[in-house]
Amino acid sequence: MGRGRAPCCDKSKVKRGPWSPAEDLRLITFIQKHGHGNWRALPKQSGLLRCGKSCRLRWINYLRPDVKRGNFSPEEEETIIKLHKTLGNKWSKIASHLSGRTDNEIKNVWNTHLKKRLTMKDADQSPTDEAKEASIKECSSPSPSSTPFISYGDQNIEKEVGNQEGEDCVSKRPPEKQEPTTVISGQCSPTDEPKETSSSSCSMSSYGSNFSNSSRADVTRPQDEMMSLFNFGGPYEVHNALFEATDHQEVSDDLIEIPLESDINFWDMLDNLDSSQSSEVTQQQEFEPSQSSNFGEKHIKEVECSQWLRDLENELGLVGTTCEDQDDPQKNAAEQLVAETQRDEMILMPEIDQGMAYFSMWPPSPHNCDI
DNA sequence: AATCGGACCAACCGCCGCGTC
């Protein structure tokens, strides 16, 4: 405390703004392999042009396997309201009681509608409007499809919320803890307020991904759509298996075979495909080759990468490219991909298929997403 | 069809607390 605050990173050398799919993938892959022991060092080790804080934030708020996406269920909202009553703006504490929810997300929900809802209630002590109905619904008639997500297993919720009457709908709900990647069926629950449940929320479930939920942004943002195709959960279902292992720093390589930082070309290819990617600092500059050798699996990865690229090219119809050489084929594939991508304004989307990652093209426009 | 304003959310910023040296 009271110490001069050192900047977390050199802002001039890091990329800022929205994360690209390639960056997400790189971060995910790196953390899968190595965990996130040191956030500050992570960007350099992974080759990301981001500050460690940004990586951490991205991971915690979005990429983490157990992060839950989508609309908050009425039960969750009720819990937030109650916890906020006692804890105030301690978003992280509140988040700790809502499994899969991040403080940032809770904060957003609070600031966007919960706060308004409460002020409406306060303004009108005898509400007869929608707010009242909504609140009644929330407590009295949870839809069978709207499984509560609250981690009621957190027994200390009642310690911290000591003044909870215990008569509320929340406390009456069974401690039903769901799998982190379970589809959030409540999104389309009839109990949801229409204004907060976009119709597209439901339709997105047709993606076949658990990332089906929710918010408008989830539906329309390219990276979200991309991730829905990951076959990941959470947003990234990558994981349940993967990240259980990651947390223990032991990831079996057969789980996901996305070429990691050992192949700069791969990441460059991805980065090139991302039109928004800044090219101020090259990966090569930031990432020292010696680091890649530390991983000791370079050769294996090259083979895997080669195989991966072959599949990729097959997937993309880029047949005819020889893949015997490690560099040129990749480069050719990348160049073709870049050309095609730029032409079609498409972005490479990865899929994980039985341990083999490959990419499929996907339409960035929501209009093209009616699968 | 175009414009505008609100809603929403991801990401950034700066401060704080804790652990380590």
Next chain:
DNA sequence: CGACGCGGCGGTTGGTCCGAT
């Protein structure tokens, strides 16, 4: 014991989307 580094937290902002006009 103080300086430093790092992670975490909460507030705020900027961008995007959508509905209303």
